[in-house]
Amino acid sequence: QSDASLTLTATDRTISKHIYGQFAEHLGRGIYDGFWVDKNLPVAKQDRIRLDIVAALRQIKIPNLRWPGGCFADEYHWRDGIGPRAQRPRMVNTNWGGVTEDNSFGTHEFLELSKLLGCEPYIAGNVGSGTVEEMSKWVEYLNSNSSSTVVQMRKQNGHPEPYKVTYWGVGNESWGCGGNMTPEFYADQFKRYASFAKDYPGTPLKKIASGPNADDYNWTEVCMKNIPTSMMWGLSMHYYTLPTGNWGKKGSATAFTEQEYFNTMVNCLKMEELVSKHSAIMDKYDPKKKVALVVDEWGVWTDPEPGTNPGFLFQQNSLRDALIAATTLNIFNNHSDRVKMAALAQTVNVLQALILTDKEKMLLTPTYHIFDMYKVHQDAKYLDIKLKSPDYEVGGKSIPAVNVSASQDAAGKVHISLVNLNLTKAVTISTVLKDIKWIAVKGQVLTSANITDVNTFQQPNKLQLRAFTNAKKEGDKLVATIPAKSVVTLELN
Numbered sequence: 001q002s003d004a005s006l007t008l009t010a011t012d013r014t015i016s017k018h019i020y021g022q023f024a025e026h027l028g029r030g031i032y033d034g035f036w037v038d039k040n041l042p043v044a045k046q047d048r049i050r051l052d053i054v055a056a057l058r059q060i061k062i063p064n065l066r067w068p069g070g071c072f073a074d075e076y077h078w079r080d081g082i083g084p085r086a087q088r089p090r091m092v093n094t095n096w097g098g099v100t101e102d103n104s105f106g107t108h109e110f111l112e113l114s115k116l117l118g119c120e121p122y123i124a125g126n127v128g129s130g131t132v133e134e135m136s137k138w139v140e141y142l143n144s145n146s147s148s149t150v151v152q153m154r155k156q157n158g159h160p161e162p163y164k165v166t167y168w169g170v171g172n173e174s175w176g177c178g179g180n181m182t183p184e185f186y187a188d189q190f191k192r193y194a195s196f197a198k199d200y201p202g203t204p205l206k207k208i209a210s211g212p213n214a215d216d217y218n219w220t221e222v223c224m225k226n227i228p229t230s231m232m233w234g235l236s237m238h239y240y241t242l243p244t245g246n247w248g249k250k251g252s253a254t255a256f257t258e259q260e261y262f263n264t265m266v267n268c269l270k271m272e273e274l275v276s277k278h279s280a281i282m283d284k285y286d287p288k289k290k291v292a293l294v295v296d297e298w299g300v301w302t303d304p305e306p307g308t309n310p311g312f313l314f315q316q317n318s319l320r321d322a323l324i325a326a327t328t329l330n331i332f333n334n335h336s337d338r339v340k341m342a343a344l345a346q347t348v349n350v351l352q353a354l355i356l357t358d359k360e361k362m363l364l365t366p367t368y369h370i371f372d373m374y375k376v377h378q379d380a381k382y383l384d385i386k387l388k389s390p391d392y393e394v395g396g397k398s399i400p401a402v403n404v405s406a407s408q409d410a411a412g413k414v415h416i417s418l419v420n421l422n423l424t425k426a427v428t429i430s431t432v433l434k435d436i437k438w439i440a441v442k443g444q445v446l447t448s449a450n451i452t453d454v455n456t457f458q459q460p461n462k463l464q465l466r467a468f469t470n471a472k473k474e475g476d477k478l479v480a481t482i483p484a485k486s487v488v489t490l491e492l493n
């Protein structure tokens with residue numbers, strides 16, 4: 001007797017690997033004391049880049065890294081971050097704790113990090129406080145092979161060849177910290193900045209407009225109406241899951257009741273509505289879906305860990321956050337006709353991080369393990385799903401207990417990622433695969449005794465991926481029992 005049913009059908013659509021992207025801002029201990037450490041810290045390093053972090057991120061195949069912000073991007077002046085480090089100007093990071101930014105991590109350091117990670121750099125240019133000329137010259141510095149003065153500077157600074165950066169953000173949150181603009185004003189600004197951010201030989205820029213804040217549908221409407229689709233590769237959208245839904249008191253990362261957990265998941269599932277409604281507006285102006293919806297800031301945002309600098313946004317990461325990551329990635333996979341890029345905020349030591357560090361120690365969060373489990377979907381063919389899920393009810397309200405996405409890789413293997421949000425009840429699911437042949441199933445699961453469980457420096461492997469054996473072939477059907485509060489990915493051969 002099954003509680004849920006699923007039908008999977010093959011399609012021609014690809015789930016872009018860029019949905020699995022990451023974001024790293026000059027914020028708190030994300031770059032400084034995260035990726036980029038003191039030269040005396042006793043860990044393996046290249047220059048000052050931590051290589052244990054690089055190895056962990058290579059393992060999950062991060063496809064892109066967005067930098068330098070966030071709000072920081074619109075006060076960042078790229079010329080401050082090149083040349084001899086001792087001579088680089090210092091500035092105040094006004095958005096994040098008022099700390100002094102010494103600019104030791106700049107353009108060359110970021111691109112060296114991207115190379116070590118084997119991922120595409122995604123640079124967010126400064127529209128809020130930078131000029132059109134400044135952005136234009138940054139692109140020339142990066143991508144031109146001419147003998148212009150800025151290109152000579154790049155060569156003197158140690159990089160003779162063009163960097164070939166393609167993903168290019170034109171401002172960040174221009175409706176807020178990026179300049180408090182109206183969408184009409186921003187659309188005009190986008191066209192100015194984008195016109196002078198040139199394509200150099202072999203490197204056509206993929207320009208991404210600063211898009212809406214969560215459910216600001218008017219922003220999307222105005223940008224789509226006023227910016228020619230030929231000028232814009234993508235339109236970004238930012239949405240954070242706040243446990244309480246209240247920016248003043250967001251809720252704890254580690255101490256919450258079932259009701260609070262349930263409310264958090266309601267807020268997480270809002271991503272489905274946001275992506276659907278923004279996509280519907282984009283469809284009106286771009287029926288061929290040429291412009292990508294780029295969800296380049298997402299994740300759970302809680303109150304900071306007690307005793308830490310509130311401007312550093314350092315938070316622990318529990319099994320709940322793993323369920324949030326898996327649910328959100330399922331939503332993106334299922335909308336991969338329009339969502340072609342995304343970035344979780346913010347990789348190391350900030351918000352929903354994949355990795356936490358304490359001096360030389362490092363741990364992988366439950367969220368990291370979800371990205372490890374889900375990497376099989378990168379660039380795989382999307383499988384269309386029809387799902388009937390039981391409800392999960394708390395306090396008189398209900399949400400679907402189960403959410404799912406699935407794909408078929410180039411070798412023909414099918415991967416089905418299932419999330420059971422119910423804290424106490426396992427769900428048995430019966431699946432029909434249309435036109436897909438398979439004979440064997442195996443899987444991986446992430447769960448733990450309590451939804452509040454976390455990995456700590458004392459117990460770094462409390463939550464990790466384990467083999468899942470509760471799935472079998474029954475005739476033509478796949479039957480699996482998904483434990484309470486767990487994420488399972490099945491592989492069918």
Ligand code: AHR
Nearest residue numbers: 069070071072172173345
């Ligand atoms: O990720 C933290 C901040 O959230 C970013 O700097 C900003 O873009 C957003 O408001």
